[in-house]
Amino acid sequence: MGARSPARVRVRALVLLFASVGSPCAGFAQQPRPIEPANQTASTTTGGTSTGLFLTLGARTLRRGEYTFSTSWSNFDRDPGDLDINQIPVSFTLGLTNRLELFVTANVFQQVTSRQPFALSGYQFHGVRKAFGGDPFVAFGLPVGGRETAAAFFPLSGARLGGVLPPPGSFFGPALLADRPSFVHEWPFFGPATFLSRELGFDLQRSANGLGDMTVGLKAALTEPSGAFPIALAALLRLPSARHLEALARGRSSGATDVGVLLISGQNYLNHRLRLVQNIGYIHSGDPKLSGVKLLDRRDQLLLNAGVEIAPVQWLVLIAEWANTIYVASGTPSLNAVNPSDLLLGARLYGYEGRIQVGGGWRRFLNQSDARTIPVFQPGLGVSTLDISSRDVNGFVFNFALARRASLLPPPPPNRAPSVTLFVDRAEVRDGERVTLEARAFDPDNDVLTYVWAVEPPVPREAMQAIGVPPGAPPGNRLVLDTTGLNPTPGAPPRTFTVTVHVEDGRGGTASDRRAITVTAPTPPTPPPPPPPPPPPPNRPPVIQAIEVAHVGTPQVPGQITDGDLLRVRAIAQDPDGDVLVYRWSATAGRWVGIGSEITFDTAGIT
Template identity: 25%
Template sequence: MKLAYRAFLLTLTIMALMLSVSAQTLRPEKDPRNIAPTVGTGGPVGGPTGLFTVYDGQTLRKGEWTFGVAYSNFDRDPGNVDLTEVPLNFQIGLNDYIELFFNTDAFRGIKVNQPRHLSSMYLPDAVFSNLPAIILAPNGLLNNQYAGQAIYRPIGNQPTVLYPYTGGSAGTFGYPGNQSGNPTLGPPTGGGEASLFPGVGSTYGSILPGVVLQTAAIPVGGNCPFPTSCTVPTVFTVAPSYLNDAPFIGQGYGESDFNTMSVGAKIRFTGPNNPVGVGLIPFYRFYTNNASSLSGFAELQQGASPGSKNGDIGLIAFGDARVRKWLNISANVGFIYNGDVEANGATLLDRGNELLAAFAVDFPVNKHFQPILEFRSQQFVGGRTPNAFENNPLDVIAGARVFPYRWMSLGAAYRYHANSQDRGSIEDSVFENFVTIPCTPGVGGAITGGNGCQPRVIRTSTEGRIPGFTPSTDPHGFIASFSIGRRNERAREILNKPATINSVDLSRTEVTKPCKPGFRPKEGETCSDDQTVNVRTSASDPEGDVLTYNYTVSGGRIVGQGANVSWDLSGVNPGEYTLTAAVDDGCGVCSDPMTKTVKVRDCDCEKECNCSELTVSGPAAVVQPGSTMTFTANVTGGDQQNLNFNWSVDKGSIVSGQGTQTITVGGTDALEGQTIRATVDMTSDCEVCKRSASDTGVVATKPKPVLIDEFGKLANNDLKARIDNLYINLQSDPTATGYIINYGPAREVARREKVIRDHIAFRSLDPDKVVLVNGGVEDTIRTRVWVVPAGADSSTINE
């Protein structure tokens, strides 16, 4: 089988060399960065172009190929395992975007420093098969009364049985003679993702048992019937504990070769000269040995590989960015679907899938030296057989590559397992398990015919450091690599002849800003709303290179691209502005620039008048003498900005409001019955918008007292009737006042006034509406009755 795979490798190499022809896109000679294959190991597959374990964005190009060999030493847990691998790889470029690769391990050595941590060491043909373990109860033990339970397999119980174990003896479990029922191993049965292996594996499924880290011994004699001491487990796991890289390792040190092989492609999506490279790496990983035969399983017990019968499929996304000529950043993320370990229709182990992530920086100082720093994570995900001491490794790799030639590399790196299961990683552990012991020392002394042999359930709970668990040490490793191959010739630097700017023509050299809103150019002045200048550049290149035109302006902005553009100066302040034109023929702006100047000035403007209409509103009714009247200027239409008002009146005086739209006019006391005219003159910033308007207000005439009755001597009833008539007149003018003036002898006047007051009181009339006046002494009594309206002069009624 191995000869066939070596023949396959040789055939693939010969075909790749035959397909290798002339290159396509050439790398520049001045680029110091070189390419070499990845080493891989410890999770990532080796072979694709990259750093030590991280894939960068580069690929081999058509006509290029590489052979690579490396020596990689690294540490893994559980088991404090030290692995050494010698990977061989070959890559060939198909074009600027795709390379094919093949990788295999020419040698693999594995040393287990803590074998008691690994379940594979407790298998019936492994180095520690006689040590205690936690297993699924074997067939036939005490009439299968413990079927399906996790039981304790005591020390020295399991005799050596060769793989595949089925039908072999499972031991006596402390029962004398054949009283145990002659239990046997296997056969495997279904049990979910991983098969159940009675007498061998764990109750969780898989062929791997739980481990026992610590036991308690009961001395010989007394309750222990055996010639050696009896033991019970005190620290143990029901679930298996296994190393994902070599889950069936069965001895302290094992060696193998050409067991793991990977084939795949690295596909770049971005262009070969793009400083950012992204793409995918699909690959298939397969194993030359598996658990289908005794010899194949023996190789797996040497630590050759996980032993998946159908292999694994992976897909890795990669990306890198050339940040500086001397600095490159790379990152990877990927997923590997791992096949289960199967044999004869049974699943020995349900392997977890892998989620890979990595980040790296490299520093191509020059074309001969490249320091590298990598950070890598490997996570086991998805449904899988439980792993009691599972470790998801984190690696830090620091090293450098030396390139004596572009096509040859020498590399060396230090590798550190950052999260090994050292003392600090297990001090906060919580550890709980329980197991059945089919036979423990009884109370009645030595066992006779099984008497005194009683089952017992052991429960343990540990928090903090796990007793019996030996922490891992020395998590240090290293990588040494060598590669050789063919590289296409680098593109030599071509001395560029810069382009020449022949002319830069502007459509105008002076730009006049438009008038502000509300203003217009004065007569003879020309202004434009168009603030753009058309620019036309003429340039030539002696080599006929494609030219890119660049423009730099001190104000405004360039609209468009190429030889003909527009220079938009909208919004700039008056002044002089420059435009500098340059051309790029691929070397950057190598030509001599040419500068032009444009002057921007304000337009000579005058206000654009939009006149308003003016009217005046006077008082709506006549005004009583002594009162004020109001006049208001009404402005409609136009812009109504910066208006001034100047008022004048032909009579009276302006009390307030001069200079505003509304004034108050007083001094109407002596203007009874006259008309007052108010005139307003309105001016603004526009001389042509002068306006004048006026309105009038009327001052009312003062009312006169009215004589409504006059009589002499009367009977009291007639007098009272005359008083009633007065109040009737006052009801028609509530604001008026009645005056009763009595003339005559004093006694007669007093008697008449009394009759009047008594009648007013008797009739409940308002006494305040009437004023009694003594008109003076005369020979006979007489009375005059007046109605004096509000505002009338009552001083004349007694003349």
């Protein structure tokens, strides 16, 4: 069975990568998603990837059926070779689902200009090829190696570690005295000589104006794109526009296919007016080949980007970005390897709810590294030094886009909190009596209200009985408090219970009210009446023991009572029961005066 070709293996790996990115969205791709103002400003990044800032991918995705058609003009710089690059990418981004989007970008125009062409190996390589004519590798001997893990090297090429650097003096003009190639990762073979008499015999070198690379990919939102902390995952495939060595030497492409994956995170603050974005990605760089021989071992790329968006108004977004590419893993050594770092400051204007977008910004290459003195060899002159200095590190970006967006609904009015008043039919009851409570609530937004009741100190659950709701349903606005057992001890002091009702409208609005209910103890039982007194003994009549009669003053006839005498009469009596005696006197003749047991009796007129 024949071995699989590397191209076929790469295509299968790409299909698996795209499937892995799209699969997390299969279950929730069509979930409802709010139309937030931030989505109206979901633009396509300059240079051909998904929605985001100018250089940094955003965690937001387009909704199903939304799309963005974008064209840009991007100017930036790279080293070595003091390159000035102009690109015009045209991009199309389509929302496949609410959380999955497809993006396609093509650099329809690309021009690469080297202001230091003699600092590039491609410059010498192409000159040798032109000088000898025919296959560029024939002049140096057949390639040796060609293993899949490392680039082939060519005998007498001058680069002991392998690569594309020819030996000094192989053609007229200056030649770098180095044992390794010097190239730019994206255009490693660029640098054709013009042989005009400027700057040691060479002018600025410009690439052929034409189509650049194409990028296609998918981006999937792993969390809610409109949330506070969105996360997304993207997979991309970068296809070269040319593979022929003639086109590669003229700066059209790297001649190899790149594939990668990026993790995107974001943070949204101040109602999406402040948005932070971070990217970390890994791009596996393909290697250019000729007749099955790997010409160059391009290193993989680690992408580290960060950006901030500030939206002071709906139609304006201010943008700041820091984009970094770090070349990692093994690869052909480079004389002046540079990990490009770019700063971009810009803004975007939006019209018709994001359907028209115009943006631009200033871009600066932060780690320019060609300013140095190097030895060069000139035929007939020998070795001399050459001062190299970069002429420019500033660039720009301009972007225009037409988009289809869902209509932006007006924001809902701010929520107004409800109000509630708690009524009780009695504020003081005895243990065992029932209290009816009613919460009368009002919500100005007509939101559905929920009621939460609480009693402090706590009472048994069965003491709280909802009124007017099915069994097991949440309580409504009416409740009965059964006080049985809350203060059962007769004669105990009263106990006070505080009933609180809490009302919620489901949108953050709340209100509460409370009432105090006093529960008194039962009244102590009435003591039994005393037993009736025993019946009194039968009454016994009093006994008159004696009646004493004595004269008041001197009698008329001593020793006898005579008509007209005044007598003192006293009754001596005793009651056997000790009762108080009442004396009643009467006479058939004469006249008596007095009360009690002693009276005065006048005998005048008796005879």
